[in-house]
Amino acid sequence: KQEVTQIPAALSVPEGENLVLNCSFTDSAIYNLQWFRQDPGKGLTSLLLIQSSQREQTSGRLNASLDKSSGRSTLYIAASQPGDSATYLCAVVSGGSYIPTFGRGTSLIVHP
Amino acid sequence: DAGVTQSPTHLIKTRGQQVTLRCSPKSGHDTVSWYQQALGQGPQFIFQYYEEEERQRGNFPDRFSGHQFPNYSSELNVNALLLGDSALYLCASSLLRGADIQYFGAGTRLSVL
Numbered sequence: 001k002q003e004v005t006q007i008p009a010a011l012s013v014p015e016g017e018n019l020v021l022n023c024s025f026t027d028s029a030i031y032n033l034q035w036f037r038q039d040p041g042k043g044l045t046s047l048l049l050i051q052s053s054q055r056e057q058t059s060g061r062l063n064a065s066l067d068k069s070s071g072r073s074t075l076y077i078a079a080s081q082p083g084d085s086a087t088y089l090c091a092v093v094s095g096g097s098y099i100p101t102f103g104r105g106t107s108l109i110v111h112p
Numbered sequence: 113d114a115g116v117t118q119s120p121t122h123l124i125k126t127r128g129q130q131v132t133l134r135c136s137p138k139s140g141h142d143t144v145s146w147y148q149q150a151l152g153q154g155p156q157f158i159f160q161y162y163e164e165e166e167r168q169r170g171n172f173p174d175r176f177s178g179h180q181f182p183n184y185s186s187e188l189n190v191n192a193l194l195l196g197d198s199a200l201y202l203c204a205s206s207l208l209r210g211a212d213i214q215y216f217g218a219g220t221r222l223s224v225l
Contacts, residue, residue, distance in 0.1 A: 045216070
């Protein structure tokens, strides 16, 4: 059974800092991994999707990397802004079953 | 182009009742997945519909059932509601049976009293 862990659970930083959010998974036989953002009480917004054959994806100030062999993905946020405050979730789609497993998320607060 | 839409936004039910939640996928998407998100937790996969059939199912009891219509919209039905069913229910649509990017709706907040 796939298990996904996100560290840290919460993070509070001043504006302008570069951040790294971590996602680890137990079964390396994955199909893809997706990072999402969730604002309080809202649905999820897709940030980046990394296929199992890829090592990283970039979108603006966001960069996500994937290391299947070690069961890890990181989301790098450059020059953080107060508008980045949200919960960040990673979801791993397991190969074969194609069932996605989510972590519990990292709650991020960026202070002005 | 409308994204994923869900209705209703909020719902209050009592134990033992039945509820139906609705989802319209993003235009052009043929796959709909449903998730349950308890407070402070990540979403839990309930099931996925493609070509009007349930294709994948997570670890949820048979009280949870669904349907997909020819226009790809979907319903989630929950029978014999329990207090523990209180959660945010999220619908996501995608192409390629979930292998591509998933787009989520804003969710339906269900409270069971």
